[in-house]
Structure formats: C-alpha cells, structure tokens
Amino acid sequence: MAVLTKPRVRATHVAPRARHGLRYRLDVKGAPYLYIAPFFLVFGVFGLFPLVYTGYVSLTGWRADTPGSEDTFVGWRNYADLVHDPFFWNAVKNTIGIGLISTVPQLLMALGIAHLLNYKLRGRTFFRMGVLLPNVTSVAAVTIIFVQLFGRDYGMINWFLGLFGIGHTDWQAGTLSSWIAISVIVTWRWTGYNALIYLAGMQAIPFELYESAALDGASRWKQFWMITVPMLRPTILFTVIVSTIGSLQLFGEPLLFNTSQTPTTGGSQHQFQTLALYTYDQFWQKFKYGYGAAISWAMFLLIALFVVVNLVAARRMRGADAS
Amino acid sequence: MTAAPLTLGRRRRARHQLSADRGTYLVLGLVLLLSIFPMYWTLVAASHDNSAISKTPPALLPGPHLLDNVQKVFEQTDMRLALNNSLIVSAVVTVSVVFTSTLAGFAFAKLPFRGKGALLGIVVATMMVPPQLGIIPLYIMMANWLHWANHLQALIVPAAASAFGVFFMRQYLITALPTELLEAGRLDGCSTWRLYWHVVLPIARPAAAVLGLLTFMATWNDFFWPLVVMTQQNPTVQVSLSALQGGYVQDYSLVLSGALISTLPMLVVFALMGRQILGGIMQGAVKG
Numbered sequence: 001m002a003v004l005t006k007p008r009v010r011a012t013h014v015a016p017r018a019r020h021g022l023r024y025r026l027d028v029k030g031a032p033y034l035y036i037a038p039f040f041l042v043f044g045v046f047g048l049f050p051l052v053y054t055g056y057v058s059l060t061g062w063r064a065d066t067p068g069s070e071d072t073f074v075g076w077r078n079y080a081d082l083v084h085d086p087f088f089w090n091a092v093k094n095t096i097g098i099g100l101i102s103t104v105p106q107l108l109m110a111l112g113i114a115h116l117l118n119y120k121l122r123g124r125t126f127f128r129m130g131v132l133l134p135n136v137t138s139v140a141a142v143t144i145i146f147v148q149l150f151g152r153d154y155g156m157i158n159w160f161l162g163l164f165g166i167g168h169t170d171w172q173a174g175t176l177s178s179w180i181a182i183s184v185i186v187t188w189r190w191t192g193y194n195a196l197i198y199l200a201g202m203q204a205i206p207f208e209l210y211e212s213a214a215l216d217g218a219s220r221w222k223q224f225w226m227i228t229v230p231m232l233r234p235t236i237l238f239t240v241i242v243s244t245i246g247s248l249q250l251f252g253e254p255l256l257f258n259t260s261q262t263p264t265t266g267g268s269q270h271q272f273q274t275l276a277l278y279t280y281d282q283f284w285q286k287f288k289y290g291y292g293a294a295i296s297w298a299m300f301l302l303i304a305l306f307v308v309v310n311l312v313a314a315r316r317m318r319g320a321d322a323s
Numbered sequence: 324m325t326a327a328p329l330t331l332g333r334r335r336r337a338r339h340q341l342s343a344d345r346g347t348y349l350v351l352g353l354v355l356l357l358s359i360f361p362m363y364w365t366l367v368a369a370s371h372d373n374s375a376i377s378k379t380p381p382a383l384l385p386g387p388h389l390l391d392n393v394q395k396v397f398e399q400t401d402m403r404l405a406l407n408n409s410l411i412v413s414a415v416v417t418v419s420v421v422f423t424s425t426l427a428g429f430a431f432a433k434l435p436f437r438g439k440g441a442l443l444g445i446v447v448a449t450m451m452v453p454p455q456l457g458i459i460p461l462y463i464m465m466a467n468w469l470h471w472a473n474h475l476q477a478l479i480v481p482a483a484a485s486a487f488g489v490f491f492m493r494q495y496l497i498t499a500l501p502t503e504l505l506e507a508g509r510l511d512g513c514s515t516w517r518l519y520w521h522v523v524l525p526i527a528r529p530a531a532a533v534l535g536l537l538t539f540m541a542t543w544n545d546f547f548w549p550l551v552v553m554t555q556q557n558p559t560v561q562v563s564l565s566a567l568q569g570g571y572v573q574d575y576s577l578v579l580s581g582a583l584i585s586t587l588p589m590l591v592v593f594a595l596m597g598r599q600i601l602g603g604i605m606q607g608a609v610k611g
Binding site: 031033035036038040046048049051053054057113117120121125127128129131132133134136137138140141142143144145146149156197199200245248251255256261263276280284289296297299300303307 | 380446561569605
C-alpha cells in the first residue's frame with residue numbers, strides 16, 4: 001500500500017500531474033479491479049455458476065429426451081436413488097481401486113527416480129527431459145497406444161510376458177487386470193512429472209543435514225528415509241492431493257481403453273466403469289441430466305472427503321513426529 | 324565419501340550433490356527406455372501395414388508404410404479439420420490466458436486495492452475445484468442458451484482465463500518485478516496500463532513463455548470437454564482420435580498413425596522448448 005501512495009502524494013504536488021488529478025486517481029483505484037475482472041468474469045460464468053447450477057439440476061427429474069422435464073422438482077429423490085444404485089457403488093469401488101493402484105506405486109517410484117536424478121549426473125537435462133516426455137502426450141493418444149500394447153492376441157505386453165512363460169491375459173475382461181492396465185497408463189503419463197516435482201523439493205534440502213548424518217554413520221538408504229522423506233513432506237502432501245483429485249476424476253483412460261461399441265459401460269461387467277464415466281454414461285447415453293448431476297455432486301463430496309482425509313493424516317503424522 | 328562433495332560445495336556454494344554410480348545410470352536408463360518405448364513403438368506400428376502388427380515376434384524397427392498410412396488417415400478421417408481446430412483453439416486460448424494472467428498477476432503482485440487478500444484466496448481455492456463437476460450445466464448453457472455447442476467458442480471462452488495462470492504469474496512477478504521501477508514509471512507520469520505494457524510485460528516474458536507452453540499443451544491435449552461439446556463433424560484432434568479408436572474398421576496401423584499425427588506437434592514443441600517447460604514445472608513446484 002505505502003509503496004504507491006508515496007508517489008501519488010508527491011505527484012499531486014508536482015505541476016504537470018495536477019492537471020490529471022481525477023484521471024490519475026481513477027486509474028490507480030480502478031485499474032487493479034479492471035485487471036482482475038477478466039478472470040473473475042470467466043470463472044463466475046463458466047466455473048462457479050455451472051457448479052452451483054449442478055446442485056439445482058440434481059434436484060430435478062430433468063431428462064433431455066423428455067420435453068418440459070427440466071422444471072420437475074423431485075427433491076432428494078435422485079440422491080435416494082443413488083444410494084440404492086448398484087452401478088453407482090460399483091463405480092465408486094472401481095474409482096477408488098484404480099485410484100489406489102495408479103497413485104501409490106506411481107508416487108513411490110517418482111520418489112525413487114527423483115532421488116536418482118538428484119545425484120550428480122552426466123547428461124542431467126537429457127535424463128530430466130526423458131522422464132518428462134510421457135507427460136506431454138495426450139490421454140487419448142496414449143490410451144489408444146496402450147490398448148494396442150495390451151492387446152490380447154498380438155499385444156507387445158502379452159508377448160513379453162509370454163517370454164517368461166506367463167499365458168496370454170485378456171486385460172480388458174478381468175476386474176483386476178483391467179484396473180492394472182488402466183493404472184499402467186496413468187502411471188506412465190505422470191510418474192516423471194511427479195519425480196521432477198520431488199526433485200525440485202529435494203534440491204531445496206540443505207546439504208549440511210546429509211553431511212552431519214554421514215558423519216554419524218548413517219547409510220545412504222537411512223539418509224533417504226530419515227532426511228529426504230521428512231523434509232519433502234509438504235511436497236509429498238501436495239502431490240498426493242493433486243493425484244487423488246486427478247484419479248477420482250479418471251475418465252479418458254477407462255473410456256478409450258474399452259474397444260467395444262458401448263465404451264461408456266466400462267467393460268462387459270462394468271468392471272472398470274469409473275464415477276466420471278458413469279456420470280457421462282447417464283448424462284450422454286441415457287439423457288438423465290438430473291441423475292447425472294446428482295452423481296457429479298456425490299463425486300465432489302468424495303473428492304472433498306479424500307482431501308480432508310489426506311490433510312488430517314498429514315497432520316497426525318506431523319504430530320506423531322513431534323511427540 | 325563426504326570429502327569430495329564438501330570441497331565441491333565450497334566451490335559451487337550450497338549446491339552439493341553425491342556422484343552417481345553405475346547402478347544409478349542403469350536404473351535411469353531403464354526408466355528412460357520405458358518412457359520412450361511406447362512412442363517409439365507407435366512410430367514402428369504406424370510405419371507398417373496392419374498385418375505386420377500381428378506378427379510374432381512383433382516388429383521392432385520402422386517399416387516403409389508411414390507416409391501411406393498418414394495419407395490414409397487424412398483421406399478417411401477429418402484429421403485435417405481436427406488439426407486446424409485444435410491449432411486455432413490452443414493458440415487463441417494460450418494468448419488469452421497469458422494476457423489475462425499477466426494482467427491479473429500484476430495487479431495481485433504489485434497494485435494495492437481493497438479486498439486483495441480475499442480475492443487472491445478465491446483464485447487459489449478455485450484451483451482445487453475439479454472442472455468436471457460442472458460439465459452438465461456447462462453443456463446445457465452451451466447447447467440450449469448460447470447455442471455454441473459444436474462451435475469453437477465453446478472451447479475457447481470458458482478456457483480464456485485460468486486460476487493457475489493468475490497465481491503462477493503473481494508468484495513470478497512478486498519477486499521479479501522491482502517495485503522501484505514501477506514508482507519511477509509513476510513519477511514519469513505513466514498510467515497503470517502503460518506500466519503494464521512497457522514495464523511489466525517485458526519482465527514477465529520468461530514466465531509468460533512457460534505459462535504459454537503449458538497452456539498450449541494442456542489445451543491441445545484436453546479431452547473430456549471437447550468430447551462433450553463438439554461432434555465428429557467439427558472435432559478437435561483428441562475427439563477425432565476417439566472416433567478412430569471406436570470405428571468399425573479396426574486398422575491398427577491407421578489408428579496408431581492417427582495417434583502419432585496428433586502427438587507430433589507436442590513432441591516438436593517439447594523438443595524445441597523442453598528446457599523451459601522443465602524449468603517451469605520445477606519452479607512451480609517450489610513456489611506453489
């Protein structure tokens with residue numbers, strides 16, 4: 001504040017400035033609001049409003065194929081239906097299952113890779129760019145590629161596993177196998193990105209900590225667990241939350257992983273239909289706007305719940321360390 | 324073991340590192356191989372005809388049919404229109420996001436105004452809200468009220484400003500933009516707009532470039548919203564890919580040629596500007 005009032009006071013006493021007194025004051029007072037206005041305008045109209053409106057739509061029996069249904073207020077019925085909808089709970093199970101398989105090993109590997117990248121390396125930039133490469137590709141392209149790699153009869157992955165005597169797997173057919181395949185796609189795209197985030201965090205850790213630990217005779221492995229991991233805790237928390245939010249919204253991978261003519265079902269037994277996919281299925285294939293909106297809100301609550309659980313767990317851990 | 328990094332540290336001040344051993348290179352080499360292999364294999368598959376893919380053992384070297392396959396993709400699908408659409412949308416969104424983000428970032432970093440803290444809090448909070456949740460009403464708005472469904476503005480306008488961008492530029496400008504420079508500009512009688520144009524923008528350029536790259540790539544790769552609001556008559560690249568995948572004709576070399584075409588622009592951008600992207604991600608991690 002003080003920074004800009006100083007020249008202003010001075011300016012009003014300087015002759016050339018005095019002529020523009022009003023315009024100047026308007027500029028200084030008004031410009032900041034004008035400059036932040038585009039963001040808030042776009043966010044308000046296309047971000048906040050749809051979010052709130054989703055809540056309203058979820059209380060109606062709106063169906064796109066039934067004219068006039070947009071005004072049929074049904075109260076909490078969509079939510080009551082949701083609780084008794086086996087496909088909804090199936091989607092919750094799939095989302096959480098795939099979420100765990102795709103984030104936990106991914107972040108552990110990212111931590112390990114970051115640790116290796118933090119050594120003095122020849123070709124440092126080359127390695128860093130290499131691990132980042134998967135992240136610049138699109139979900140659609142990558143999933144299409146991995147569908148071929150995971151192909152039942154001629155897929156490279158089955159061929160490779162066959163070298164070790166493992167029989168051909170129909171990756172799309174099974175629950176666990178489809179979860180693993182989808183998780184591999186997610187993991188391939190995001191591990192390097194998270195490794196670089198961890199690397200950035202590691203570089204901010206004071207080297208003196210490692211020096212004194214080494215003097216005390218701590219092995220490199222011990223240093224990693226006693227120094228690197230605790231010091232990285234805020235970064236780890238950040239990646240866990242971002243990955244959680246991302247994995248709970250998983251959509252493109254399970255949609256395109258399904259090569260059948262009804263891709264929104266998430267497999268013949270709905271074995272990899274995620275919540276986002278189920279929302280899309282109800283909204284786009286079944287025209288149920290009201291019900292789809294209710295699923296969206298349920299998804300939002302689930303995401304909020306997971307973020308809170310993460311934050312509480314992080315606080316607990318910090319508390320446990322302190323005591 | 325500790326002596327070497329210690330002397331190194333004295334020379335390079337605060338940046339000490341342990342040297343990598345052979346095992347480190349081996350593991351990182353393996354990681355690199357896994358990172359690159361799917362893209363390489365796509366090139367291999369896209370350069371063979373369909374029958375070569377179903378061979379055992381699978382082909383591992385590029386074949387002679389790449390140009391044929393690419394040509395077929397352009398003949399049999401709307402890939403040309405899709406590339407055009409994606410280019411227009413990504414370019415316009417990028418320019419718009421960089422403009423609105425530097426503007427708002429400047430205001431939040433250096434201009435005094437009432438309610439600044441609370442408004443910045445809102446910006447940060449919106450980054451946490453998953454955009455998918457409003458997708459049904461957003462579609463209703465586009466289809467029923469604005470009649471923008473299947474038009475490019477349905478992709479451009481909602482993406483014209485970004486909370487991440489505003490926050491990213493604010494974080495950069497708060498340290499990179501010297502307040503004295505702004506004061507000097509004020510004394511010379513500069514309006515806020517002239518300060519923005521002649522002082523802020525030149526200084527913001529490195530971060531704006533990173534933001535632009537990240538925005539361009541994210542927009543190019545975006546899938547869910549374009550799939551909802553666009554149709555196969557007016558697709559983006561990603562929407563067009565999903566049609567190729569779901570098509571009745573399963574010509575895999577064609578499908579993978581499509582994947583290759585759609586990814587190539589990103590790979591070119593990455594090859595040319597990868598360092599900046601890398602720097603942006605790592606810097607964002609420390610500051611965010």
